[in-house]
Amino acid sequence: MNPKPFLQIDRVIHEKGRLPIMSLLAASAGMSFTEMRDALDMTDGNLSMHIKTLQEAGFVSVTKSFRNQRSLTTCALTPSGRRAFSQYIDLLEQIVKQARTAP
């Protein structure tokens, strides 16, 4: 089996807590912190920590604003985050394909 796809996998995305965040954001233009927290059933602290890691990697942009005198934190994938996520999916598909065609 060709080990190349395994070695190319992005370790920032390939993590149990961060992959769901990337998946949610990939399907939308942007999501609020509370939306993601509820959709993923994560704690505020856990979600904040993973978002911070993704932000530091340049995959996620975080915008803080005020709406009706309440703070609103919105997250979105950056162009490089979208690219990295797309590559990650391609690699997963390659791995699955390899497994199916392996003798």
Next chain:
Amino acid sequence: METDWAAENLRVIRTLMERSAVYRRALAPLMGAVGLAGVAAAIVAPFAPVRSPRAFAGYWMAVAAICLAGAFLLIRRQALNDAEPFWSPPTRRAAQALSPAFFAGFATGLMFLCAEPRTPLAVGLLVPGWMVLYGCGVHAAGFFMPRGFKLFGWLFIAGGCVLGAAMSFGPAPALSWMHWAMGVIFGGSHLAYGIYLYFTEKHGNAT
């Protein structure tokens, strides 16, 4: 097998991407309020001057408009409480899915208002027609809503077909009977679904 995780991750990604498109605001208060309005309208109808098929269509279209306005305000309040945008992508998708059938229902009611049918049988066919159209709208929106909503739509479609058949072959119903039918079918079912959701859906901030 060491590559199973790759297939599993792809499944997880797909599920989560689908989930991001699902409307998740609490539906129990919405359904409960619409249900109460429907039941109240059926109770009030015998005391109101609603004695012709035309008045029947106008009365229930007004009730539907009040329910829609109430639903709008409730959803807006939920969005404000959660400090989230009201017109979020899932809300937009659900509204777009509902709109064709709702428009057709509105147009059917409008035809009744303009044409002024004289026979009670016409009203007997308007109610099943509204049920089927409402069910189609709810079913279409169900693709962007939690599970159970599509089934709710199917119940309206099936109920409308059965009622339509009964109206076509049976005797023409009295107008007062049709008010009760509207109250039970639209009001009662929403109230029951609202109570069911209250005990089953996740409480608190839901989109």
